[in-house]
Amino acid sequence: MAALDFRVEHRQQQTLSPRLQHAVRLLQMSSLDFAQVVHEVLGRNPFLEDEALGSDELAPAGTPADGVADGVAANDEPMPVSAADAALEMPVGAAGEDERESWQGDGTSRLRRADDGEMSAMEMLASEPSLQEALHGQVDLLPLTSRDRTLVKTLIESLDDDGYLRTPLDELARLVELDPPATVAEMQIALRHVQALEPAGVAARDVGECLRLQLPLIECEDTRQLAEAIVTEHLNQLASRDVNGLARALNRPVAEVEAVCERIRRLDPRPGWRCGASQVQYVVPDVIVKKVRGEWTVQLNPAIVPKVRLNEAYAELFQRHRCSDHGELAAHLQEARWTLRNVEQRFATIVLVAQAIVRRQQHFLEFGAMAMKPLGLREIADEVGLHESTVSRVTNNKFMTTPMGVFELKYFFSRALVCPSGHACSGTAIRGLIKDMIADESPLDPLSDAEIARQLARQGLKVARRTVTKYRQLLRIDAVERRRKHA
Template identity: 40%
Template sequence: MKPSLQVRLSQHLALTPQLQQSIRLLQLSTLELHQEIEQMLEQNPFLDVEEDHAPMEFGLERLSSSQDAAGQREKERLAEREDGAAGDGSGGDEPAGVDNADFGATERDDWENGTERDDFDGIRELPSGNTGSGSGDDDFEPIESADQGPTLQDHLRRQLLGMRLSEEDQAAVLVLIESLDEDGYLGDPLAEIAERLGSALGIDPDDPDQADEREELADRLRCALKWLQSMEPTGVGASGLSECLVLQLKDKPRSPARKVAIRIAEAGLELLARRDAKKLMQATGADEQLLREAQALILSCEPKPGRPFARAEANIIVPDVIVLKSGRGWKATLNPDVMPKLRINDLYAQAIRGQRNGSASGLSSRLQEARWFMKNILQRFDTILRVSQAIVERQKGFFTHGEIAMKPLVLREIADELGLHESTISRVTTAKYMTTPYGTFELKYFFGSSLNTEAGGNASSTAVRALIKQLVANEDQAKPLSDSQLSDMLGEQGITVARRTVAKYREALKIAPANLRKAL
């Protein structure tokens, strides 16, 4: 084969490093953004947290209106232009390849097919004065730490200190306390705990000469388990749900209903879960009224004794957007608590001004990097605000009447209104939260498919789910509504929903089937 040279002309889309960073920051949650900022503060000496006495320089667009601040801004702009003329490697003139990890299959196909619109028109042309700066004297702290109370183990150890037990018994109880899971149950059978403890004490499980030691250790642990199960909360130290309920029922006042409830907890929980009243009455000998009272006693028990001591999540969701009443409508505003207070370190920036030698080129690139980072953060919040306000305008009924008034909405509608791509709207609405009069919701919550109505209109799937929840809440518990009945009732209100669709919505709402909702 004869070698030859060929010239091919092709087109491909490339993004600058700054635009890639803008995409990545846009899809980060508040926690992830906080971590990104902390990492950038450690890596870039020109980026600094705004001090209480320093003027706000968020995004290089928010400087004080005083003459000194205006002059400083002009100097920095001149320095930025000089940095760009120096030709350092961090500038945005040289395109970089797109990292496929930053894009899903749909967006990548759009790029390759040439159908992608300018995904970042909204970012590039955003006004800088509609976000509002953070208020208050605290630094950027988007994640609040939950007030951590004592753990279950701490609570039990304190009770153990008030019990007059020998050192050996106290040690045995402590071993069982450490073996509890977060629900308050023993994590392993008592025999396995005894075997592990015996190995730690040097007792060979296969040595016949140490059989007495093994038996003594097992007896001590069984006695320690009784001490543990006598502590608060009642039910702690149980090996399973049945034993946990029995321990709590035995702590209640004596009554015929309590006796029946204990029998059900010991051997009839599966029948109770199936609402099989006939077999329960045959197994316990109770009549219908006594069975109801026994069921009420069981329902009053706590199936997870350790639940009140469970650690709350260390990271509490802080909303990115707050919706407030404004005249006759509603207005979305950014939560000032999630707005980072960043600035360029003037001391370092002035130190490299006027130096255009090789040693200063690297520092100039870091300065440019810090400026781009601040600008992209500002653009992120501006885009979130624009999308949020567009959602509020489309879902006015929700903010006035609740989820039952939700309208059908898809990403394409918001994208067309704002001149962005659907992928941008998808990034903005993922892991971003909005506080409303009815609670805090992820922005994706306000999007839902549409269902046909007899009047020729459309109903939101979210509104239909809310209606199903309302119908189930008002049903007769003795005769709960089936999925077919719910479908018929929705049809009477002009909403066409198939039975299987009703079942899907019911499961999404975590509503049990009709046979499991039936009261005894």
């Protein structure tokens, strides 16, 4: 029988405190999410105030209206970004700013209230009607009986966002409360009424029916008849771009079939998207890169910085009358100071990492993607004095606007590919070469992935065919057969 043994071991290990764990999560957030978190803290913490709404009369005499860095306690626990403080050249949320900054917000700041009779900017935006609202407005102009109007409106409310009718007509007939009950024949008539409305193709049961409903938009009768034959009988070949197979099946010239297929592709397979406001996800850049006097400079985008500061008057009153019964207020004051420190060091770290990236990728800013150098997270981490995981969090969901466009910070990192000449080339540069090759190819004789790999090899870049395929798919470029045109 095994004997039981008790031992005591002393071991040291590093662990993150809950406060630092929260700071790491905040560092990984996008600027819009971070601004939302700060706005929530601002709403519940009495020691924080919005600089745009802060009242000067609450500040004690002789106290300057400082920015975010004010009120940071000297004994606060340091963030894991020790080298970040020197990178922030501009004060975050400087006071006394112009009123126009309320128009430059990111959507998370509170709107201007119409207390003085003025309307806010959001209230002045035009509201675009949804698909159902647009269809109901057209139905109200039709001379229909009350029974038919009820059936038509039932079908309209059953459409999905794409404008398709996914529910069977017999099931919808059972849901309508009419006396006598609605029949499938009546639902068919109501469906024809809806399909005659704008946009064309609405209330279709599948893609083929949606395209057939839009065929009357084709003016040429011969083209319309050929398009109807393709959509009705050869929809799969149309989807796979098998032009040669379609030409054989229809006994028509390849060029004519190719022209008709191109006309069909200009039809809208999702007519419901034409109505209603589209949900556009806007990207707000965190840093702005400009060339000033021959040198590339990096500056923080002031539109993403939360305009928040410590209410010095409340903090001084609390320190003057502090007692043991005010434990909740003490926690609020500590949270306010830690929030301000998070704001300051977060954006200082972003600027620090962005500056290091720009110093290493100046050729990209000058000449484009083909001049991108290989870059790893460890190189930036060693240069700025941060941990590699911290750099990874900083580059996640952070964006940089350059003369070449807006890019995520992760875009500038790529694995090095060694050329036969011994030089290293980044995957981003190779993707740029592949994109240029395909852009310059002949539509009648496009380049296959194997041919692209051979052309890259002749330029001294040995890239496998499967790597070319992967890069082409990342660029969202179709395969060679789908890019081929016929004379």
